[in-house]
Amino acid sequence: MKLAHLLMASLLLASGAGAAGPPAYPNPPLSVITDPPADAKNPAAMAVVRIPTHGVSINGVLYVAAGSGSHPTLLLLHGLPGNEQNLDLAQAARRAGWNVLTLHYRGSWGSPGTYSFAHCIEDGKAALAFLRAPQAVKAYRINVDRIVVAGHSLGGIVAARVSADDDAVAGTFLIDPADIAATGRDFADPAKKQAFVEGELRGDMPPLAGTSVEALSDETAQAGEALDLVAAARKLADRPLMVIGAERGIGQRGKAAAEAAVAAGGPWVQSETWATDHSFSDMRIALSARLVGWLWTVPPRATSFTGPGWNGGNVFARIIRGELPVAKVYEDDRVLAFMDNHPESVGHVLVISKTAHARNVMEIDPADLARLIVVARRIAIAERDVFHPTGVVLQQNNGNASSVPHLHIHVYPAYGDVPSLSTPAKEAPLAELEPVAAKLRAALPK
Incomplete structure (x- = not known):
């Protein structure tokens, strides 16, 4: 607790946007590069779970951290369509003592239902409800006061919106996040619309069910506040927020969101743009190290200055x-x-x-x-x-x-x-x- 508190104090001084790249990690956190000692009584485990959402149950995997007692827990959301699931980040976080839940949204990669961006947000919220259900809390030793949501690309706007709409989420970590509403506004330029359709949608449809290029293009064009990254970020100004963008990706979207959170009064906002591609292909160790180091600076939501006010349930x-x-x-x-x-x-x-x-x-x-x-x-x-x-x-x-x-x-x-x-x-x-x-x-x- 003391170490986490000191880390938080030092990192809060770095609020704002604009770092040119990741820090050097000559000695990354041990959980990034080293397996922890085995815990015979409470070993690390992997649980295949089914998450109920709007009449169906979607596929999920919960990486359970070793050790007794309750564990802070990370909800990790993938992008469109989800080829990069960032499971190296999940494993690093688990080695650091965090549970990690990953999932496939409705209509993606074998999960039943119809795929849409709106459904992705609904599924993210359903995953939070799953983590807080008494049976999951007991089975997986979940600390419900220290749940963090992270997302990459499309998963970034999903994570931002899920957190913005849930005051009990302790913090949010966005990896080169997408802004569907901003992309839709760009459709006023036909060339930009065509580039998005051909570059982001046309080749991504095979793993997705119940949708089409035209349906997702129309949803993008009509996207409102629910899919607006900047609007969501303003509502995250009251808690820790980390945004890491990619120069060869869509880093300007994340930078704009971080700036909006800072403008809304957020003192716990950090933003960096790294010289890499959208998948962070050549900076995976640095990304894992940044995630793990940041996670331990996020205090429990209810007891921190960033949390909701006093309530009679304590x-x-x-x-x-x-x-x-x-x-x-x-x-x-x-x-x-x-x-x-x-x-x-x-x-x-x-x-x-x-x-x-x-x-x-x-x-x-x-x-x-x-x-x-x-x-x-x-x-x-x-x-x-x-x-x-x-x-x-x-x-x-x-x-x-x-x-x-x-x-x-x-x-x-x-x-x-x-x-x-x-x-x-x-x-x-x-x-x-x-x-x-x-x-x-x-x-x-x-």
Whole structure:
């Protein structure tokens, strides 16, 4: 977590567009060039899946990362018709600890149904729903708060639109993305229309079912906001967005989208144009390295500053409503203090506001914050008197250093070295926490 946080901080300074090419990678991320140690209990796996969408089930493959616990997950979308599936990127991301879902849209490469650009977007949204379904979350250990969508070429506009229409997507990675609406506007020039039809459609029809050159040409000519890359990018300004274009491809489309996101106020936007072709044929290692390095800078959506606001479904809100049991140390009409069930040390207490709907210190009313500090001080005094530590830590995290999107203050005894909250501590059962809570309650100063 600390490494990812530092990477994010450094990369945010590079917002904007215009890099001439990929960075040099004399030492690319290990997951790009090295197999990780095998995990006998939770090995890496490949699952063939069927994704329900609009009355049919399309073909997908889910590359499951090794290791226990939940995994961040990448939805990777291919272009038209999908000859380049970027599975080398999928494998690199999996070796880095990410699940990766790839798919074939309706009517493409054996998936049932009728192919169209609009259907591709619908299928991308269906894939997100599939990843969030409880059975998939459990089976593939998916962290639903850290789902990223990536797409290449046509998959780029699909990824951008899917993310723009889904506030819970954590970040978006676009590889030389297409802009169908902009291409349709270019049809005002007959020569450009003919070039698109002959260069992009005429030879791509064999893997596609239920469509034709004429149908896709007409859909392009009539494309509206749903297939407008720049319009989608403006809605992605509130979260991490990486756009990598190709000089010998359609890099100007991605550059325009990135510039629109920056103009919309996006501080987490990065854009680069590389000296390669549309398929990145001679820069695959660099592309894998860039993807893997960027993925780890994307924080969980709900707990980051880029995420949606406070919501009543978070675990602390449920505790306040009495839906989850805790060992209480203190409670009044505005504040609740209870034992952390993953204590850094014996006596670790969390102090939360019962009335403030705030994720972080920037969002909370000063009066509510002052009340929390008063209670935290009382808890600290009780911990000093009960445990006689060398010190008492008060810690409050904001953004992607926080695990729950509800402001909370950690108060816990320290003995010499201060524990690190970046490493999850062992879970303590409620029966062990209750006696500790009772000691602290008795020691609270009046």
